[in-house]
Structure formats: structure tokens, C-alpha cells
Amino acid sequence: MYTLYSMQRSGNSYKVRLALARLGVPYRRVEIDILKGESRTPEFLTMNPSGQVPLLEVAPGRHIAESNAILWYVAIGSRLAPEDRIERAEALQWMFFEQHSLEPNIGDAYFWLCLIKGGRELQSHALEDWMENGHRALRVMEAHLARYDFFVAGHFTIADIALYAYTHVAEQCDYDLAGYPAVRRWLARVEAEPGYVAMDWQPQDLVAAQ
Numbered sequence: 688m689y690t691l692y693s694m695q696r697s698g699n700s701y702k703v704r705l706a707l708a709r710l711g712v713p714y715r716r717v718e719i720d721i722l723k724g725e726s727r728t729p730e731f732l733t734m735n736p737s738g739q740v741p742l743l744e745v746a747p748g749r750h751i752a753e754s755n756a757i758l759w760y761v762a763i764g765s766r767l768a769p770e771d772r773i774e775r776a777e778a779l780q781w782m783f784f785e786q787h788s789l790e791p792n793i794g795d796a797y798f799w800l801c802l803i804k805g806g807r808e809l810q811s812h813a814l815e816d817w818m819e820n821g822h823r824a825l826r827v828m829e830a831h832l833a834r835y836d837f838f839v840a841g842h843f844t845i846a847d848i849a850l851y852a853y854t855h856v857a858e859q860c861d862y863d864l865a866g867y868p869a870v871r872r873w874l875a876r877v878e879a880e881p882g883y884v885a886m887d888w889q890p891q892d893l894v895a896a897q
């Protein structure tokens with residue numbers, strides 16, 4: 688059985704929980720509180736030198752880091768991971784876009800504005816850039832979703848999961864989605880997918896952090 692090192696309010700961790708729920712794959716979840724430095728202990732760094740969650744143990748001593756790599760690992764062989772050569776490249780294209788255009792802006796805004804007490808004041812110098820660049824990413828998504836129901840392959844895939852994680856919390860951290868009707872319709876489509884779980888959903892077998 689997989690062991691997932693995850694933090695409940697981490698969007699990157701949520702991607703993996705959402706994929707595993709959709710796939711119906713059972714796993715042990717270890718809650719890691721990054722705010723208490725639990726991803727920076729010597730034990731954790733041995734498993735993931737980046738000191739970040741999510742991290743998936745796929746076999747004893749074999750760990751995969753990076754949320755979008757984990758999505759590929761768990762989804763290959765299912766309808767969530769396109770097999771067609773072009774569609775696979777398109778999924779990768781959107782997942783790289785998520786990591787360089789969406790997550791560093793909306794993800795950082797979410798972290799500092801929603802998870803860190805006093806974060807707004809601490810990061811006031813960065814807010815303007817996060818807003819400008821986050822809206823730029825949302826405009827790219829809006830243009831695509833005005834033409835297509837999902838990002839790739841005409842159906843729900845790991846590209847949607849990757850992009851959903853931080854887009855669905857954007858309004859909690861100052862991004863007004865009123866001007867993105869296609870993005871809002873897509874968020875609702877993702878939420879209507881079978882096996883959908885919300886960010887605060889937890890599997891039963893929680894294991895205490897070591």
C-alpha cells in the first residue's frame with residue numbers, strides 16, 4: 688500500500704489525494720505540518736531532499752516527490768493519464784504551465800494569505816506580482832476553457848487535477864474569478880466528477896507523523 692506524506696491544506700498534496708480518491712486506491716496518509724518544520728527533519732530529508740510534500744512511498748525505501756510526477760505515477764494505465772502521444776504531451780504542457788505560471792503565484796498567495804498569520808503584511812511587497820502573474824495564468828486558462836470542457840483529451844485527466852488544486856482556492860486569496868466564466872464552469876465540472884473529494888476530506892487511516 689502507498690504511504691502519502693501530505694499536508695491537509697497544501698494544494699500540491701491535495702492533487703494526489705484527489706487522484707487517489709478518483710482511482711479508488713487505498714493508502715496510508717502521514718500528515719506533515721510544514722509550518723512546524725516536519726518536512727525538514729533529517730528523517731524526512733532522507734526521503735525527499737527538497738523537504739517538501741507531497742511525497743509518495745511507492746515501495747519500501749522508494750519515494751516519488753513533485754506532485755505532478757506523482758500524478759503520472761498513480762494514474763498511468765487509467766483514463767486519467769492520456770496514452771495518445773499528442774494528448775500526453777498536451778497534458779505535460781499544462782502540468783508544466785501549472786508549475787511555472789499558476790502555482791508560484793496563486794499557490795504562494797494562498798500560502799501566505801490563508802495559512803500564515805500576518806502573511807499579508809510580511810509579503811506585501813510580493814502581492815502585486817502574484818496578482819498580476821496569477822491573473823495572466825487565469826486568462827490563459829479562460830481562453831482554453833472557453834473552447835474545451837477539460838484541458839486535454841476531451842475528458843477529465845490529471846492535467847485538470849493539477850490545475851484545479853490552486854484555482855479552486857484562488858478566491859480565498861484575493862483573486863476575483865467573476866471575470867472568468869469558463870474557468871468557473873470548469874471548476875463546477877471537476878467538482879461533479881465521480882470520486883471527487885474536497886481539500887479537507889481525509890481517508891480513515893491517518894498515521895501520526897514520525
Ligand SMILES: N[C@@H](CCC(=O)N[C@@H](CS)C(=O)NCC(=O)O)C(=O)O
Binds near residue numbers: 698
Ligand atoms: N513543485 C513541488 C512543490 C511542493 C511544495 O511547494 N510543497 C510545499 C507545500 S504545498 C512544502 O512542502 N513546503 C515546505 C517547505 O518548502 O519547507 C510539487 O509540485 O510537489
